Amino acid sequence: MEDKFNKQLKKLDIYLSEKQKWQFKKYYELLTEWNKVMNLTGIIDYDEVNEKHFVDSLAIVKSIELKKVNEMIDIGTGAGFPGIPLKIVFPQMHVVLLDSLNKRVKFLNMVIEEIGLQNIDTLHGRAEDYARQEKYRERFDLCVSRAVANLSTLCEYCIPYLRIGGIFISYKSGNIEEELRNSRRAIKVLGGEVEKNIIFQLPETDISRSFIKIKKRESTKKEYPRKAGIPAKEPM
Numbered sequence: 220m221e222d223k224f225n226k227q228l229k230k231l232d233i234y235l236s237e238k239q240k241w242q243f244k245k246y247y248e249l250l251t252e253w254n255k256v257m258n259l260t261g262i263i264d265y266d267e268v269n270e271k272h273f274v275d276s277l278a279i280v281k282s283i284e285l286k287k288v289n290e291m292i293d294i295g296t297g298a299g300f301p302g303i304p305l306k307i308v309f310p311q312m313h314v315v316l317l318d319s320l321n322k323r324v325k326f327l328n329m330v331i332e333e334i335g336l337q338n339i340d341t342l343h344g345r346a347e348d349y350a351r352q353e354k355y356r357e358r359f360d361l362c363v364s365r366a367v368a369n370l371s372t373l374c375e376y377c378i379p380y381l382r383i384g385g386i387f388i389s390y391k392s393g394n395i396e397e398e399l400r401n402s403r404r405a406i407k408v409l410g411g412e413v414e415k416n417i418i419f420q421l422p423e424t425d426i427s428r429s430f431i432k433i434k435k436r437e438s439t440k441k442e443y444p445r446k447a448g449i450p451a452k453e454p455m
Contacts, residue, residue, distance in 0.1 A: 283386060362381055
């Protein structure tokens with residue numbers, strides 16, 4: 220009998236190979252094992268992790284054709300969401316996972332090794348700092364973030380990483396119309412433009428989700444992002 224996870228993925232037109240099914244199962248086991256000694260997630264039930272972390276991460280297929288993405292960065296990835304689920308399902312992408320906490324980065328490196336992912340890198344540090352480095356600035360086709368932060372702040376973290384024509388997608392929940400209105404100036408200043416706000420329910424659930432899709436139209440001015448800590452304290 221088909222389990223709930225695969226049923227939900229089918230609704231997203233995602234069909235896993237046996238290897239991918241094993242990778243998700245192993246990822247779940249490592250997540251719950253390491254969660255005993257460090258705070259990675261408040262969700263540990265098997266079905267809930269599948270639904271609220273794995274399916275949620277992958278639902279981004281509703282907003283972008285990931286088979287056409289070559290370079291992706293996940294800002295504030297935490298325990299690897301959405302970056303690792305996306306890498307498992309779309310292995311052609313080169314993925315960079317960035318997080319500010321070294322313990323989490325060690326966990327991510329262990330997961331990558333244990334489940335056999337290739338062409339995926341981790342970065343330990345702040346988004347504001349790496350965005351100023353030539354190696355990462357204006358390089359990526361896609362930037363994603365599931366981090367809980369004000370949209371203006373997230374845009375200042377994320378848009379500088381995108382090449383012109385690249386896409387930033389912010390995972391949001393609840394009513395985000397006001398937040399979106401309040402961030403329009405910041406998005407424009409950073410060189411972006413809101414393309415779409417996609418609102419839907421996760422398959423087989425009553426969980427409401429929003430993806431804010433922002434396209435980079437022009438190069439980000441050199442002064443952005445501002446120094447580490449300022450975008451969070453003083454959103455544009």
